Amino acid sequence: MSATESPVAALADGGRPNSTTALSLAESKQLGNHELCIERGLKTFREVGAALIAIRDQRLYRAEFKSFEAYCQERWGWTRRRADMLIEATTTADMIENNCSHRPANEAQTRPLAAVPKKSRAEVWEQAVQTAPLDKHGAPKITAKHVAETVQTWQEDEPPPDGDGDMFDHLEQVVPTEARDAFLDVEHIDHAIGCVKAAANAAKHVANSKAGGFFDLKQFRALMRQAQRLLDATRPFAICPACQGRRCEACRQTGAVPQEALAAAKSPAPAA
């Protein structure tokens, strides 16, 4: 891996080896090819994240899939958590690009930064750049391990502001303390949705077996779909746009709204 990391660092630095170490024609061609690969990789991880954000926020999955989770799982074989990590890596990289001298080269380098509140990510990344060991061209060798160590040091120096750091909704907004309880349920609801899906799948096997003659698969699956819709409708997706998560009538004093309610709340409300 270090073979790919040093050219990135040199690239991002804008630094060139001095003229006494000039490259031969063949070497600079090689470098060009390597850099092309890196550029592609660099673009890819951020393009993937940006694409996922667009698909999620515009609900472009909706024609074929019930939810963004289902889309990620069935279309790409990713858990929601995996998709969230890719999205997180992209937003972190965007933030860093606007504030720091060196850009992250891959998702792995940005991953440790997810543990840092957003407003401090660029600062911690810059610390990682400054403290990274140098390669033979004098450019920092930024590895995922080094970033993780920098994050750890930073966390030790800087106790999180309110106990366990910022919590974010699906729109990357900070969840205020009042709405945190609602978002703690997401994991349980996701688990319940997983159970419903597993039950629906298991029922297929029963229906296809000898005993299946007495089993109304159609009705069973309709019930499961209904259960899934109900769970989706209660799953906290974003902080309530009406009260910014401070709890109000519109969000039934939870501070959180499910995805469908969010779409409704965003479109102009009919005159009361």
Ligand SMILES: [Zn+2]
């Ligand atoms: Zn509200």
